[in-house]
Amino acid sequence: MNKIILQPSSNKDAREHYVDTIENPVSLDSIKSFLDSKTLSILKDIYSDGNCYIWGVTPGGNNVTKWNRIQKGDVTLFSKSGKIYASAVTTFKIHNKNLASSLWDFNSKGQTWEYVYFLDEVREHSIPYVQFNNAVGYKENYIIQGFGVLSEEKSKLVFDEFGLESSTYITPIEDSEYLDIALSIPETEQEFTSKRRLEQGHLRKKLFGNKTNSICSCCSKEYPISMLWCSHIKKRSKCNDDEKRDYNVVLPMCRFGCDELFEKGYIGVNDSGVIIKIKPTTNVNVNNYISSLVGENCKGFSAKNKKYFKWHREFHA
Ligand SMILES: [Zn+2]
Known part of the structure; x- marks a missing residue:
């Protein structure tokens, strides 16, 4: 806090x-x-x-x-x-x-x-x-x-x-406190918001260290980390406790569109780490955004998170 x-x-x-x-x-x-x-x-x-x-x-x-x-x-x-x-x-x-x-x-x-x-x-x-x-x-x-x-x-x-809270600099919490948060289910909206903030602060420290700019895993563009979300590849609510403890389940994605498209299952990542289209859309602007990503390499893809991308593809297929 x-x-x-x-x-x-x-x-x-x-x-x-x-x-x-x-x-x-x-x-x-x-x-x-x-x-x-x-x-x-x-x-x-x-x-x-x-x-x-x-x-x-x-x-x-x-x-x-x-x-x-x-x-x-x-x-x-x-x-x-x-x-x-x-x-x-x-x-x-x-x-x-x-x-x-x-x-x-x-x-x-x-x-x-x-x-x-x-x-x-x-x-x-x-x-x-x-x-x-x-x-x-x-x-x-x-x-x-x-x-x-x-x-x-x-x-x-x-x-x-x-409204003075920073969205870039968040007090770092210990791994044990992170686990308490990751494994618990918040009861109120306010508790949810404050836990998500601590969780994101901790994940950013893990993914970015002290850096205040970093790269979106999907579009590969550099953004201030306040504009990047440490997104769960496999939905948090579907993760078992071991998966919640695994930092490979998260990757940075930009809030300009990649995080949303991935979260909603419009895009996914195949076993070779290439971005693919999953859900169809009739909206021309959404389609254009998706087209600009499909075929590109997902920057954070690795042998360690491959299984989570597989889960994501199958969930949204
Ligand atoms: Zn992006």
Whole structure:
């Protein structure tokens, strides 16, 4: 479950940092000397254009404890002058004093903002405090003071009210938690939605690692991963528990059409990994889309998922 990070930024340092490393993205090239090769490679996967957004907090007060609670997918709200003026999604975090002092120097106490976190999906807002306070259940005249991380319960109220959840960055869950979700049957619509989100977050981590762009298995086009769905080749509801545990049962397909056509059984994949037509349609546009795929190789086809494609063909035949 993702959380909301509160980041008032009315003082001079914070205002400057916002301009220096959020409004103006930082090139990975310019900071690579402060990063080890593993970190740099993760950041290159996340920021495929080579530019990133960075924030950080000093070790003062309880900041470190709060920073420790930050996870990928948590959303920071930047606020000043009575309103929330921007939000951004956490992609990665790192404790790095040299990086921080190079980006932002030191404050008057000789501290730097070394508890660093990287951001993406920066969006402008104009949300008055009173609206935020109403959503969280704070008193109307409450003023956001100091860096803070809201509880999951309060965060959910904010996500629901302002629609801030990222569809790219989702808190990673452990394999065991994934299995609990995959094997359970959700009872309510809301539970279903939140479980699907966690499940997709986990599957994306398995299929894409840290990459934020990837390829559709059917049309082979590259898309942001938020536009790709980790589709079950064999319907989830028809999988036995072992099949639900098997990551070979899923493949990325784009939401522009391939996922839908495959899910509905208009297209399938034969034993050689070639896309074939299954169900007929009289709609000329759907037919044109199908024709553009038929005969192409399915990118993720392998000996490990062959049996699931066979199931899919026979189910829809
Ligand atoms: Zn596609």
